[in-house]
Amino acid sequence: MKHFIYIVFLFAMIGCSGDDDGNPVDPAPNPSGLTGIWNLVNITGGFAGVNENFEKGIIVWDFDDTKKRVEVTNNNAASSSIEDLFPTGTYTFSIVTIDGNKELIVNDRNLGNFEITTDEFIIDEQFKDGFRYTFQR
Numbered sequence: 433m434k435h436f437i438y439i440v441f442l443f444a445m446i447g448c449s450g451d452d453d454g455n456p457v458d459p460a461p462n463p464s465g466l467t468g469i470w471n472l473v474n475i476t477g478g479f480a481g482v483n484e485n486f487e488k489g490i491i492v493w494d495f496d497d498t499k500k501r502v503e504v505t506n507n508n509a510a511s512s513s514i515e516d517l518f519p520t521g522t523y524t525f526s527i528v529t530i531d532g533n534k535e536l537i538v539n540d541r542n543l544g545n546f547e548i549t550t551d552e553f554i555i556d557e558q559f560k561d562g563f564r565y566t567f568q569r
């Protein structure tokens with residue numbers, strides 16, 4: 433009988449864990465590192481060898497990692513011939529890893545390789561004669 437009580441006690445202890453399934457942990461609010469406002473400051477590359485700088489505030493992307501949306505404000509009236517990605521609007525985004533490279537997808541369009549630091553991120557599609565886009569906070 434004494435062994436039976438020990439066995440019941442042991443199973444009771446194993447069944448109790450420190451995990452509290454009633455209070456799930458919220459996902460990180462900024463897993464991509466993009467949350468917040470970014471300014472497109474430079475576009476280079478393409479077949480014609482574009483190198484175009486923009487002042488901060490001309491083309492602004494505001495990322496919301498929780499909703500996986502980016503709000504684009506595009507005030508580039510200077511030249512419609514320069515590839516500046518998206519007109520003003522709200523778009524979905526995601527980051528995928530393909531062959532070990534992170535790539536940014538906006539509105540189901542793969543923009544290319546994606547690298548981020550604290551104050552800058554770069555989208556690079558030059559491997560397919562595309563452009564390299566540099567954003568800064």
